[in-house]
Amino acid sequence: MTVVQLHANTREFAAHVARNLHDGPLQDVFATMLRLDALTHRVPPDVANELAKLSLLQQRIIRRMREVGKGGDGLDVDRSPCELVAAVVGDSSIALGFAPHCIVDPRFDAVEDPALVGDVVLTVREALSNVARHAQATSVELRIAVTSTAIRLSVADDGVGLSPRARRGSGLDNLDLRAERNGGWCAFGSNATGGTTVDWQVPLVVSGSDTPRAPGRASSASSRRVSTASR
Secondary structure (H helix, E strand, O other), rough: HHHHHHHHHHHHHHHHHHHHHOOHHHHHHHHHHHHHHHHHOOHHHHHHHHHHHHHHHHHHHHHHHHHOOOOOOOOOOOHHHHHHHHHHHHHHHHHOOOEEEEEEEEHHEOOOOOOHHHHHHHHHHHHHHHHHHOOOOOOOOEEEOOOEEEEEEEEEEEEOOHHHHHOOOHHHHHHHHHHHHHOOOOEEEEEEOOOOEEEEEEEEEEEOOOOOOOOOOOOHHHHHOOOOHHH
């Protein structure tokens, strides 16, 4: 197969995915959003407020699914890394029923590899989604730390612990995959509250230049750079 044929096949597959998203899941999500909007006029104010939050979340899902259908990752390219994390945490708060306690190292904004930033942000989303689905937690602590050699993410909840069903789910597999393809690792374990802690780490290399540029994606530490300007 030639490079031209490969590119043509890739474009055709992307178009196929976009059509399927539009004709299937997107229509279902849109219909759900309209139903939620209609229900807000028939329920008490406190319930209507929660339904309005769900409707807003549906709008964001539609926007992200359209972006994914075009070959993106559903993340807003105009936001900084820390702003992307804040947006994901805000969305996750709806499903959790409370706002996670977050400590995000401001040096995360200095990471200039968009693919790596995307994997960190999507890992945050997946980890918080797992808590909402399985943990029955009442609190979550999220930490992102950046050093000269690594980005480390931890998500700790006070829920019921990691169930066998959750261990077999694709969510944890996705966390492993995103770490491994960046040359890092992911670990799951119990914490002092009886809940679960997810530890996720990937390597970084600090450039000597004030305005470094990260090369293309690779699985080695040398492919991950952070600007020294904000250290």
